Amino acid sequence: MSKTSRGDAKDESKHLPIYRHKAKLVEAVKASTFLVVTGETGSGKTTQLPQYLYEAGFCKNGRIGITQPRRVAAITVAQRVSQEMQCTLGREVGYQVRFDDCTSQDTVVKYMTDGCLLREILADPGLSQYSVVILDEVHERSLNTDILLGLLKKIFSKATKSRSFPVRVVVMSATLETDKLSAFLDNCPVFTIPGRMFPVTCTFGSAVGPKDTESTAYVKEVVKMVLEVHTSEMAGDILVFLTGQTEIERACDLLFEKAESIDYRYDVQDQTVDGLLILPLYGSMPTDQQRQIFQPSPPGIRKCVVATNIAATSLTINGIIYIIDSGFVKQLNHNSRVGMDVLEVVPISKSEAQQRAGRAGRTSAGKCFRIYTEEFWQKCMPEYTIPEIQRTSLTAVVLTLKCLGVHDVIRFPYLDSPEERFILEALKQLYQFDAIDRRGRVTQLGKLMVEFPLHPGLTRALLKAASLGCEDMLLSVAAMLSVENIFIRPGHPEKQKEADKKHRALAAKCGGTNDFATLLTVFQACKSSDRPSAWCKENWIHWRALKSAFSVETQLREILLRLQQMRDFPVETFDGNKNELFRRCLCTGYFTNVARRSVGKVFCTMDGHGSMVNIHPSSSLFDQDAELNWIIFHDVLVTSRVYIRTVCPIRYEWVKDLLPKLHEVDVYELSSVAREEVTDEEMTKWEMREAAKRLPEVSTEDVI
Ligand code: CDP
Numbered sequence: 001m002s003k004t005s006r007g008d009a010k011d012e013s014k015h016l017p018i019y020r021h022k023a024k025l026v027e028a029v030k031a032s033t034f035l036v037v038t039g040e041t042g043s044g045k046t047t048q049l050p051q052y053l054y055e056a057g058f059c060k061n062g063r064i065g066i067t068q069p070r071r072v073a074a075i076t077v078a079q080r081v082s083q084e085m086q087c088t089l090g091r092e093v094g095y096q097v098r099f100d101d102c103t104s105q106d107t108v109v110k111y112m113t114d115g116c117l118l119r120e121i122l123a124d125p126g127l128s129q130y131s132v133v134i135l136d137e138v139h140e141r142s143l144n145t146d147i148l149l150g151l152l153k154k155i156f157s158k159a160t161k162s163r164s165f166p167v168r169v170v171v172m173s174a175t176l177e178t179d180k181l182s183a184f185l186d187n188c189p190v191f192t193i194p195g196r197m198f199p200v201t202c203t204f205g206s207a208v209g210p211k212d213t214e215s216t217a218y219v220k221e222v223v224k225m226v227l228e229v230h231t232s233e234m235a236g237d238i239l240v241f242l243t244g245q246t247e248i249e250r251a252c253d254l255l256f257e258k259a260e261s262i263d264y265r266y267d268v269q270d271q272t273v274d275g276l277l278i279l280p281l282y283g284s285m286p287t288d289q290q291r292q293i294f295q296p297s298p299p300g301i302r303k304c305v306v307a308t309n310i311a312a313t314s315l316t317i318n319g320i321i322y323i324i325d326s327g328f329v330k331q332l333n334h335n336s337r338v339g340m341d342v343l344e345v346v347p348i349s350k351s352e353a354q355q356r357a358g359r360a361g362r363t364s365a366g367k368c369f370r371i372y373t374e375e376f377w378q379k380c381m382p383e384y385t386i387p388e389i390q391r392t393s394l395t396a397v398v399l400t401l402k403c404l405g406v407h408d409v410i411r412f413p414y415l416d417s418p419e420e421r422f423i424l425e426a427l428k429q430l431y432q433f434d435a436i437d438r439r440g441r442v443t444q445l446g447k448l449m450v451e452f453p454l455h456p457g458l459t460r461a462l463l464k465a466a467s468l469g470c471e472d473m474l475l476s477v478a479a480m481l482s483v484e485n486i487f488i489r490p491g492h493p494e495k496q497k498e499a500d501k502k503h504r505a506l507a508a509k510c511g512g513t514n515d516f517a518t519l520l521t522v523f524q525a526c527k528s529s530d531r532p533s534a535w536c537k538e539n540w541i542h543w544r545a546l547k548s549a550f551s552v553e554t555q556l557r558e559i560l561l562r563l564q565q566m567r568d569f570p571v572e573t574f575d576g577n578k579n580e581l582f583r584r585c586l587c588t589g590y591f592t593n594v595a596r597r598s599v600g601k602v603f604c605t606m607d608g609h610g611s612m613v614n615i616h617p618s619s620s621l622f623d624q625d626a627e628l629n630w631i632i633f634h635d636v637l638v639t640s641r642v643y644i645r646t647v648c649p650i651r652y653e654w655v656k657d658l659l660p661k662l663h664e665v666d667v668y669e670l671s672s673v674a675r676e677e678v679t680d681e682e683m684t685k686w687e688m689r690e691a692a693k694r695l696p697e698v699s700t701e702d703v704i
């Protein structure tokens with residue numbers, strides 16, 4: 001990057017609404033332990049405030065840490081700020097997200113995901129490295145940010161004696177709920193950055209109505225709308241809100257195809273427009289592509305960014321005049337129908353829709369085209385988005401809290417308390433995984449588990465493998481499950497057939513009936529290839545995803561090695577073949593996700609919910625008629641049906657001893673554990689109930 005463009009970025013920042021309040025803002029941060037800062041998105045909170053504090057000397061004693069709920073935001077904002085501060089990324093300004101640490105000894109302004117800061121608190125509960133902690137995007141109400149709010153309140157409400165200098169906690173939010181935040185943080189002051197907003201005209205469409213909440217027609221509709229806006233509206237960039245990577249890639253493919261046939265002499269209303277630049281934007285995109293999003297489009301070219309919700313508040317793209325709102329978002333929700341967290345496409349809330357529309361009115365008047373009807377708005381869209389803490393599994397978070405010494409997880413200071421049953425569900429799962437004992441105390445295994453940034457089940461499988469000396473297999477699988485989808489799904493039907501063929505061939509290499517093994521095969525085949533990127537291309541595999549998987553594997557291995565050196569690590573032996581060993585290890589982590597064949601191709605889960613589930617078409621077991629009676633699966637996708645993905649056949653014997661644990665404790669019995677440690681007497685009551693709740697006996701026919 002040249003000197004001039006760096007200078008430009010710095011100059012640009014002087015025009016941001018926050019700039020005029022610099023001195024007062026710095027004073028406000030100095031004046032009290034907690035401060036709430038609010039202002040419209042795009043006013044400069046995320047990029048500017050840390051720089052102001054840096055200039056004011058806040059880094060003399062420690063770092064400034066800024067959390068983001070989304071990794072893309074942490075990375076791109078750090079890039080931007082390093083540019084403005086004219087330093088190399090990773091030096092004074094750096095970022096850390098899960099599996100990617102771009103900081104050094106010199107880093108004083110550190111952007112990171114909220115999950116990373118939570119992990120840092122585990123290692124250093126007083127956050128002694130930091131002079132300022134900024135929780136950003138608090139209005140998003142991500143699970144980790146909510147937990148951090150409670151923890152920081154607990155840690156810093158009283159002056160901590162162990163610190164040699166006082167800490168400052170700044171909580172930043174886009175206008176929502178500031179009174180509530182202030183009340184929560186000991187009635188701290190609120191600093192409001194006045195912003196200006198231009199009017200945005202919103203129109204409803206006719207494509208998505210109340211009956212369409214489960215269809216995926218919105219992708220096509222959005223594409224139609226982009227082309228309409230492109231050809232009939234005056235110059236100005238478009239921002240499209242879609243649901244996720246797959247939908248975005250599909251929409252972009254369709255757009256590329258359709259945009260080719262536009263004849264700019266006749267088809268477009270505004271004759272200054274003579275091209276369309278289509279840019280996808282989602283969480284796991286490569287960083288160089290993300291950077292392009294912020295670059296102004298060349299003269300005459302209309303930029304169209306097709307994004308997930310990330311563009312709603314975390315990232316501000318300049319020059320957007322038109323919004324196209326699909327009305328949907330992909331969200332992790334606890335689904336009571338299947339009794340677990342599932343990624344679902346759901347209608348957004350009205351407040352979210354307003355936020356989306358607002359992105360068109362930052363620099364001039366704008367227009368927002370909603371593809372849904374007004375009836376959809378009224379009948380299907382809730383007023384507000386429910387905080388994540390009230391709708392997802394708390395298993396990992398409760399384990400973290402317990403490891404931090406917070407035993408009473410019910411009376412923890414939550415900004416909005418999760419339902420008690422969710423906390424109990426988390427405790428139950430931790431108990432099933434042997435991460436906590438019956439008194440709610442963290443076990444040795446639990447202490448090992450908390451070190452891994454993975455789902456507890458997957459961690460348990462990995463630790464089992466490590467104790468049996470076959471961690472290589474599980475490390476690769478865990479890494480593959482931690483990156484985005486590795487299989488390319490081309491939009492073109494012919495190419496799709498070709499890709500399917502290649503993917504089936506890869507699955508066949510390891511027997512063709514185990515999706516976890518397929519992941520392992522892909523990992524190993526690519527790793528041992530002389531030209532891995534060419535290998536990926538040939539096999540329709542995302543090379544970028546595989547590269548991330550290689551790096552994740554290395555990092556997981558490092559964590560494991562560190563633990564093996566530090567603690568007493570269990571060692572076990574096993575004599576059987578490798579295939580069985582592999583699947584048995586998976587069973588120790590996935591026994592909560594066991595299903596048994598019911599009728600035809602429908603399976604029934606064994607976790608007490610008895611949900612009927614179908615194998616997803618992407619699984620190599622999808623059209624297998626083999627004697628498949630017992631399976632385990634990685635995750636669930638709910639559309640009009642309940643699908644399970646990444647599936648592996650198992651034998652009943654392997655889970656026989658584990659399954660009773662699923663029915664051993666009643667969640668309500670755990671409520672006393674959630675509050676405080678229980679007495680031995682209460683323990684005995686549990687033991688008695690346990691006997692009464694055994695699984696029904698299964699005949700040997702079920703054993704494959
Ligand atoms: O945090 P807040 O929403 O208040 O604003 P911000 O994220 O600090 O954005 C301030 C300005 O920086 C906006 O005009 C963004 O477009 C710009 N920005 C950028 O050009 N590149 C980035 N990677 C991040 C922000």
Ligand code: MG
Binds near residue numbers: 137313314
């Ligand atoms: Mg921001």
